[in-house]
Amino acid sequence: xxxxxxxxxxxxxxxxxxxxxxxxxxxxPEHLPPVSAILRAWADLVFSGHILxxxxxxxxxxxxxxxxxxxxxxxxxxxxxRSRPVxxxxxxxxxxxxxxxxxxxxPLTMLWFGIGHLAKILVVFIGCMMPVxxxxxxxxxxxxxxxxxxxxxxxxxxxxxxxxxxLPAALPxxxxxxxxxxxxxxxxxxxxxxxxxxxxxxxxxxxxxxxCSPRSWLS
Amino acid sequence: MPLIERMAKIExxxxxxxxxxxxxxxxxxxxxxxxVREGEFLTIVGPSGCGKSTLLYIIAGFLKPSAGxxxxxxxxxxxxxxxxxxxxxxYALFPWRTVLDNILFGLEYQALSRPERLARARQYIxxxxxxxxxxxxxxxxxxxxxxxxxxxRTLCYNPDVLLLDEPFGALDxxxxxxxxxxxxxxxxxxxxTVLMVTHSVSEAVYLSDRVxxxxxxxxxxxAEFAVGLDRAGSREQIILTPAFAxxxxxxxxxxxxxxxxxxx
Numbered sequence: 051x052x053x054x055x056x057x058x059x060x061x062x063x064x065x066x067x068x069x070x071x072x073x074x075x076x077x078x079p080e081h082l083p084p085v086s087a088i089l090r091a092w093a094d095l096v097f098s099g100h101i102l103x104x105x106x107x108x109x110x111x112x113x114x115x116x117x118x119x120x121x122x123x124x125x126x127x128x129x130x131x132r133s134r135p136v137x138x139x140x141x142x143x144x145x146x147x148x149x150x151x152x153x154x155x156x157p158l159t160m161l162w163f164g165i166g167h168l169a170k171i172l173v174v175f176i177g178c179m180m181p182v183x184x185x186x187x188x189x190x191x192x193x194x195x196x197x198x199x200x201x202x203x204x205x206x207x208x209x210x211x212x213x214x215x216x217l218p219a220a221l222p223x224x225x226x227x228x229x230x231x232x233x234x235x236x237x238x239x240x241x242x243x244x245x246x247x248x249x250x251x252x253x254x255x256x257x258x259x260x261x262c263s264p265r266s267w268l269s
Numbered sequence: 270m271p272l273i274e275r276m277a278k279i280e281x282x283x284x285x286x287x288x289x290x291x292x293x294x295x296x297x298x299x300x301x302x303x304x305v306r307e308g309e310f311l312t313i314v315g316p317s318g319c320g321k322s323t324l325l326y327i328i329a330g331f332l333k334p335s336a337g338x339x340x341x342x343x344x345x346x347x348x349x350x351x352x353x354x355x356x357x358x359x360y361a362l363f364p365w366r367t368v369l370d371n372i373l374f375g376l377e378y379q380a381l382s383r384p385e386r387l388a389r390a391r392q393y394i395x396x397x398x399x400x401x402x403x404x405x406x407x408x409x410x411x412x413x414x415x416x417x418x419x420x421x422r423t424l425c426y427n428p429d430v431l432l433l434d435e436p437f438g439a440l441d442x443x444x445x446x447x448x449x450x451x452x453x454x455x456x457x458x459x460x461x462t463v464l465m466v467t468h469s470v471s472e473a474v475y476l477s478d479r480v481x482x483x484x485x486x487x488x489x490x491x492a493e494f495a496v497g498l499d500r501a502g503s504r505e506q507i508i509l510t511p512a513f514a515x516x517x518x519x520x521x522x523x524x525x526x527x528x529x530x531x532x533x
Binding site for chain 1: 359
């Protein structure tokens with residue numbers, strides 16, 4: 051509770067400065083509406099129900115992409131950690147593509163799958179898989195080799211070692227990878243919807259941009 | 270085949286191990302031939318880095334030798350197997366499993382029903398004096414207790430051979446003495462073949478039937494001593510005998526030469 055209060059202080063300060071900037075017309079309020087006006091527009095959007103289908107579409111795309119990324123990312127990360135050839139094959143691909151903005155491949159996925167759900171889920175999937183792979187790989191590679199040897203000596207085969215030694219050892223790292231991927235998933239899906247969409251929060255944003263309404267865009 | 274060779278439980282023949290990293294080659298073991306009899310307690314002492322742990326890891330099947338081979342019961346070792354149990358200095362307990370679940374791990378690959386596994390685990394918990402700690406996690410235990418868990422975990426699937434890699438190296442002096450006596454009791458009651466490596470000469474003499482001294486890197490056999498102490502008495506009675514002191518100093522002279530050689 052005390053922590054939540056402490057955390058809200060910087061937010062309130064920035065919001066207050068923003069409100070002042072706009073109110074004192076340091077920036078034209080038409081270009082930077084005051085926070086209070088944005089909150090009102092946000093409440094209107096939510097209570098009118100206009101935003102809900104967009105929100106649902108965005109959540110669906112983000113979570114579907116994230117879930118796929120976790121399943122494939124964990125599998126690939128563990129596989130890389132256990133096999134040098136796989137590591138040598140996948141590692142340069144990740145190093146090369148990780149820093150690229152994933153939104154850049156949206157035109158491609160649109161070309162393949164149109165502007166519906168599938169194109170966005172694919173982009174979220176690709177973007178979120180990267181941190182999951184990297185964290186899982188490091189967690190699994192860091193598994194104490196004495197634990198693996200102990201399990202082998204006790205008669206565990208490769209599959210049992212993966213399930214009972216490598217995965218539990220890598221779990222904390224996997225979870226931190228998933229946390230990063232969760233944040234990525236929303237950044238990417240909204241980015242994707244900004245580019246092209248029929249529904250979703252990003253599309254709703256573009257809609258309000260074209261109708262020159264920074265109030266609802268910022269909200 | 271001569272009788273004496275058929276009685277060897279573990280045999281290494283011309284074992285060598287070379288590591289390559291970057292452009293450098295390190296010869297860890299060089300042409301090492303030893304044999305351990307069934308039921309024997311053999312200890313290998315040598316300076317740090319003489320390859321004695323490498324030897325254990327090759328016998329356990331974790332590492333492949335660069336040359337030579339290992340026979341256990343006359344069959345060449347290709348991979349790890351439940352006929353050989355190993356205990357490490359660092360305990361190697363699964364930190365996310367309780368004491369009981371750690372011990373059960375080794376029973377999950379035995380053809381036993383669940384009640385049989387539990388009964389067997391409880392039996393070894395009692396054998397190693399771990400009652401009351403079944404549901405603790407390794408991080409909540411002292412070093413001595415962790416090593417008891419590691420021993421129980423290995424003993425409970427009943428391997429013929431115990432490979433002990435500096436098992437008491439991380440323990441304080443008092444706990445170490447208590448654990449040495451525990452190990453002697455385990456060895457007498459289970460009649461297992463034990464191959465231990467250590468750099469404590471007194472530990473080697475106190476516990477073993479036979480002691481082999483290894484040279485510093487590249488490790489190979491330097492000297493061998495039959496211990497043959499009368500073990501009827503208590504610890505104090507044994508270590509205070511002139512025979513114990515004499516043997517200990519003879520072995521130490523050999524080890525000392527190698528320690529000095531490896532430093533220069």
